[in-house]
Amino acid sequence: MVKVAVLGAAGGIGQPLSLLLKLNPNVDELSLFDVVNVPGVGADLSHINSDSTTQAFVPSSKEDKTALASALKDSDLVIIPAGIPRKPGMTRDDLFNINASIIKGLAEGIAESAPKAFVLVISNPVNSTVPIVAETLKQKGVYDPARLFGVTTLDIVRANTFISQLYPKESKPSDFNINVIGGHSGETIVPLYSLTNSKSYYNKLSADQKKELIRRVQFGGDEVVQAKNGAGSATLSMAYAGYRLAESILKSFTSSEEIVECTYLNLDSSIKGADEAKKLVDGLDFFSLPVVLSKNGIAAVKYDILNQISDEEKQLLVVAKDQLAKNIAKGVEFATK
Template sequence: MVKVTVCGAAGGIGQPLSLLLKLNPKIDELALFDVVNVPGVGADLSHICSNSTTSSHLPSAKEDKTALADSLKNSDLVIIPAGVPRKPGMTRDDLFNINASIVQGLAQGIAETCPDAFVLIISNPVNSTVPIVAETLKKNNVFNPKKLFGVTTLDIVRANTFISQLFPKESKPTDFNINVIGGHSGETIVPLYSLGNSKQYLDKLSEEQQKELIHRVQFGGDEVVQAKNGAGSATLSMAYAGYKLAESILKALDTPNVVECTFLNLDSSIKGASEAKKLVGNLDFFSLPVKLGKSGIEEVQYEILDKISDNEKKLLEVAVDQLSKNIEKGVSFVKK
């Protein structure tokens, strides 16, 4: 029996994400939590003739913690897209104060109710919210770094799509699986186009075209914000990305050698994490390809850092500098 909980299930990301999860045959129970509108979402999804049952959980008052506890009880995997969306002119940093409190409250609920669950963080800014969850779980003495994932999969999805769009006659997005390392905002995002089958396409681009491609991956979210004219940010593509990582984690429970990039805590208990940490400016959190297994993150594939191009090394330096501030912001929020 596999139970998955979505915290923020009635939101712009939460609804399509919940729909995708409802269709997954590996999931037996889907629990939906939100502070508004979630009964309607739950009723709607419950009519779908897939294997999983659906339950919805809405607090009766602001102080009511039972709804969250009920949604999390016996959960194997918790996905958090909760928070306010980015609006035009708003940076991910602007979101921090609002979303940090929301995420911390949900992390506290996980610590008290389902501390052994896999936890996927979508709520922005991921570079700071993942450290917030880690610190909250540490405070409760239940932190397992192998089971905490910052969802950076959307950067990979964009990297695959955007290079394919430059070569529509020769490729399609599913031909690629670009590793994207670093973090999940602006210049902390480092797509590694110089590796794998994307290198042959990258080499066909001028230096200016390469810069434009990388910039588009780093700031792809802005395209959506502008196209929606202030009515929202990336929700459908983000839901797909969150689902893609969740699907891989569930697949890894009974399939060996599943590899995904994720923003993780480079804790020494994870194989390869200490080596990775030395190569990324001693940061405690960083997105790298990891090998997944029954216990979560089994190994960090840090060797990839020795293979990147000189240009990517420069991008990495910028990412490390910015990430250190983002991470510290998250850690300080909990400690204060």
């Protein structure tokens, strides 16, 4: 029996994410938590004739912690899209003070009610919220770095789509699986177009086209915020991206095949390859890299990719590392003050 909990299930990301999870044959029990509106979402999803059961939990007051505890109890996988969305002109850092408190409270709930669960953090700014979850779980004595994932998959989804759009007659988005490393905001996002089958397409672009493509991947969220004219941010594409990582993790519970996904992880020495990766990123504690998934979490970090990148990508990485160091420190400071 596999139980998945979605914290923030009534939001713009939470609803489509929950729908996708309801359809996944590897999910036996879907548990939905939010501070408002989630009973209606749960009732709606429960009418779908997939085999998983659905329960929804909403606290009766701000002091009520029983709803969160019930939602989390015995969960194998917890996904956190909770928090406020970006608004026009708002950066991911602008979200920090609001979302950081929400995330810390949810992490405390996970520590108490689902300490062995795999935790996927979608809530922005991921570069800082993942360190907050890590520090909170450490404080509670239940931290396992192999089971904590920052969801950066949307950057991969965009990287695949955007290069394909430049070659509509020669390719389609599903032809690509671009590795995107670094972090999950602006210039911390480093798509590695020089590797795999994207290299031949990328090399045909002019310097200006390359620059524009990289920038579009890094700031793709702004396109959606502007197109929605203040009514929201990237919710549907983010829900799909979060589901893609969750789906791979669910497969890894039973699959004998190697499953690899990029994720923003804690480069802790208990994870195979993490020490080597950490040296290559100037000692950063958190970084997005391709990892091998297993039933016990992150089995290994594929750090060799850092030795294969182009000179252009190395320059992007310099900027990314500088910004990431500040983002990580901000999250750790918040969680430990």
